[in-house]
Amino acid sequence: MTTEPHILLKGDMLALGMPRQDMLPKYHAWENDPRTVLGYGNQWAQSWEVRAAGYERQRGNQRFQQFEVVRLADNEAVGMTILEVNPHSRTAEFVIVLAPEERGKGYAAESARLTLDWAFDIAALRMVWLKVLEPNRAGITAYRKAGFRESGRLRKAGYWLGEPVDELLMDALPEDVPGPSAVRSALGDWTSRRATDSPSRATRTQPGEQIPRGQLPAVLEDAANWEYPDDGDWIGAVTLVDTEAGRSITRRSPEETAE
Known part of the structure; x- marks a missing residue:
């Protein structure tokens, strides 16, 4: 039996929560789904022993911030997002993984947007960026909806189904993120004096x-x-x-x- 999600920030369909150690087997399964391995540009799955050994080390690393993505309708975990923070430049690399059965439902865009809200309005980051293989059109579309913009290209830097492909760089600034901030909406009047x-x-x-x-x-x-x-x-x-x-x-x- 797993523990209840520890919700940090709510959106429309989804929320960000704290990662849970008893959910590690599910996280591991999501990360080793062939579509996830392909989308990350990896070639091999990660063993359970390596994943389990790295969990506590990652949890104690302030530069490696993880969020569990929780569906509000039933409190089920559907994915994870990660911010790999550079504290010197106040920037971070964004990474996402969704459960295979939960893809195609618009969760990637909302998960990314909620993570950007936290990154800019709580973590006070200046910019968040990501890498995505060019054939991953679904991912690129979701990132654009969340506020990311294409900012560069690494030619033939990755592989997709065995073929060399370009890797796109995308980034987001606070003003790029569409819609009201989930952080500010949650805090309500407490932040109204600082809105200007x-x-x-x-x-x-x-x-x-x-x-x-x-x-x-x-x-x-x-x-x-x-x-x-x-x-x-x-x-x-x-x-x-x-x-x-x-x-x-x-x-x-x-x-x-x-x-």
Whole structure:
């Protein structure tokens, strides 16, 4: 019988928790699933003896921070995330493993986003990065949803099904992470006085759907489209996003254009 999860941070479907020693056999099984071995770019499975011997050593290493990923609906563990921290540069490498039967459910993106929330809002890291083999399209898509952006490429640095492939580097800054921070949502009013200190980390405003020019006046006039904070000095804001279509708009009059 396993112990109950020790929840640290809740999201929508998932939560981050403390790793549990009695779950080590499951962690080991997830890590040695052929799809996990392939995705990591490894060639061989890790023996139980090596994994068990390294557990306590890793738990005492402040540079190796592990989170158990727990499904809130039934408190079942579905994966793990890891931050390998560089304390000198205040950055970390991100690693994730999901139970084979829990893949394809959107868990990778939410697990990564929750880990980024912890990394930026509690651990005060400046940047989190990862490596992913280019053929791992599902992983790349999930990382993009969480806020990671492609930042480099190591050519022919890994293998996928026996063939040399490129390894992509992706990184995330606090302002890259979409949606409200789960940390700040959990703390509620306790952090409200500090929200203006770092607006990108407090609200993480992201562009919404594009609005055709003809519909813009009606959208702005509709009060239901606005969110009003408690600050009485606040008036409003509109975000204008630079696009190819926008750059093609000229300030010249039709008469000038016709000349």
